[in-house]
Amino acid sequence: MNEAHLKLENQLCHRLYMASNGIVRSYRPLLEAIDLTYPQYVVMMAMWEHKKLTIAQLLEKTAIDGGAMTLILKKMVAKSLLDIVKDNDDKRKKWVKLTSEGDALRTKATNIPSQIRCSYERVTAEEFKMLTKLLDKLLI
Template identity: 80%
Template structure:
């Protein structure tokens, strides 16, 4: 083993870290316009897709930490975007549902994916497909 393996420029994890941070920074001004943080946006995308999910399902779909999710949901309930209700048959289970205001926000967010895509003109559609496939392989191994 030689010390070139410890050079920052040779670290895949650091490239992923820098890319993830850069992408999230690119979202910031777009999400500020609709008063969401990136984690809140991730929750809203899951909710726009399903409209009603248990908290456990929401955790699974978003891969957000449980403690962080609790804080995110509290803020989103306070913003009147989501409601949380206990299951009628199992009081331990809680459902997250979209409010009318949360559903309305979807129309304001529709342009965000294309606006983000425009931030990366040197990345082709084929590159994105390949990157998605490679990241999915990495995620399977985690």
């Protein structure tokens, strides 16, 4: 029986896990400077793009777990970055809206993507595009 497939070095999932952890760690000091965690940053990127989303839309766009999203939104409302309001027609539906403070935070975050990109100078722009396409195939 060939047990090479059980070696850690042969596991794609472990490489993805290590890469993901490493990337999130590289964001940490940049996000601490604007008082956000990585999941909060993901939420803010979605909100900067759309300004107003239902919670269901936000969950779909960010792929964040519903329970985790509840805690994230609670903290972001406390920081005055977002507001959550009930829909006028459907009381079960809640909207997440970007506040003026949340919108202003975008300016402070503008350079984060380029700073992260500089952390990975060994990876070319073409390799980043290729990696994104390959990861998208895994997500589908």
